[in-house]
Amino acid sequence: GACCSYRLRDALHPLWQSPLTIPGGTRQSPINIQWRDSVYDPFLKPLKISYDPTTCLHIWNNGYSFLVEFDDSTDRSVIVGGPLENQYRLKQFHFHWGAINEWGSEHTVDSKFYPAELHLVHWNAVVYPTFEEAVMEGNGLAVIGVFLKLGAHHEGLQTLVDALPAVKHKDAVIEFDVFDPSCLIPSCPDYWTYAGSLTTPPLTESVTWIIKKKPIEVDENQLEAFRMLLFTSDGEEEKRMVDNFRPLQPLMNRTVRSSFQ
Numbered sequence: 497g498a499c500c501s502y503r504l505r506d507a508l509h510p511l512w513q514s515p516l517t518i519p520g521g522t523r524q525s526p527i528n529i530q531w532r533d534s535v536y537d538p539f540l541k542p543l544k545i546s547y548d549p550t551t552c553l554h555i556w557n558n559g560y561s562f563l564v565e566f567d568d569s570t571d572r573s574v575i576v577g578g579p580l581e582n583q584y585r586l587k588q589f590h591f592h593w594g595a596i597n598e599w600g601s602e603h604t605v606d607s608k609f610y611p612a613e614l615h616l617v618h619w620n621a622v623v624y625p626t627f628e629e630a631v632m633e634g635n636g637l638a639v640i641g642v643f644l645k646l647g648a649h650h651e652g653l654q655t656l657v658d659a660l661p662a663v664k665h666k667d668a669v670i671e672f673d674v675f676d677p678s679c680l681i682p683s684c685p686d687y688w689t690y691a692g693s694l695t696t697p698p699l700t701e702s703v704t705w706i707i708k709k710k711p712i713e714v715d716e717n718q719l720e721a722f723r724m725l726l727f728t729s730d731g732e733e734e735k736r737m738v739d740n741f742r743p744l745q746p747l748m749n750r751t752v753r754s755s756f757q
């Protein structure tokens with residue numbers, strides 16, 4: 497039965513030796529979003545995004561993606577509204593991408609992969625004292641997912657792309673002190689939302705996902721710039737940082753809600 501095959505999928509994923517599924521997990525991410533099965537919820541509010549570009553700190557290669565981290569010691573860069581009951585503070589954003597343009601995103605829409613996906617990670621500083629504690633709680637995190645599709649050059653992304661050669665290797669970090677991530681979020685307000693998990697260890701079921709319906713467009717050179725990063729540290733045998741996405745997880749007893757009809 498489902499339970500048995502579910503257990504069987506508990507193999508170790510080559511990338512970071514973490515289980516593909518959490519034993520007993522009921523709200524794992526990523527998932528396929530079947531558009532026609534999503535349920536319009538008229539009570540969903542518009543998502544309100546207020547980022548202060550000067551809270552940007554640095555970019556670093558953590559050996560799995562590159563993270564742009566923010567000063568989350570105050571409420572200067574926050575989101576509120578949407579499906580959220582509290583205000584959540586921006587901590588970092590990062591991407592997941594493929595070796596080729598045919599795949600790379602973590603979520604899929606009607607089983608379609610995008611070449612990359614942006615995650616803006618926020619935590620519930622109203623209820624929890626630290627990010628580390630919020631990571632362990634059901635309403636601890638809110639992640640905005642934005643799909644990237646191949647198309648026009650993205651001006652805002654280019655400032656980030658220009659800094660990537662400086663963080664080619666695992667553990668490299670570069671100061672990055674002014675950036676407004678709002679430029680990476682589509683102006684269309686439509687989104688899907690569902691209860692899920694982190695897609696990297698500790699895979700905790702603490703994320704309210706807010707997946708934007710519209711993708712942003714980036715060009716081939718910009719995607720290639722992601723693919724020239726390395727999983728490996730300086731001096732090690734080079735392994736290109738590609739296909740850093742988790743496999744799809746079972747929807748189980750969940751409904752994906754949409755903010756639009």
Ligand SMILES: Cc1ccn(O)c(=O)c1
Nearest residue numbers: 615617637639694695696
């Ligand atoms: C906190 C966290 C860590 C990794 N990923 O992929 C996420 O989307 C969120």
Ligand SMILES: [Zn+2]
Nearest residue numbers: 590592615695
């Ligand atoms: Zn992510």
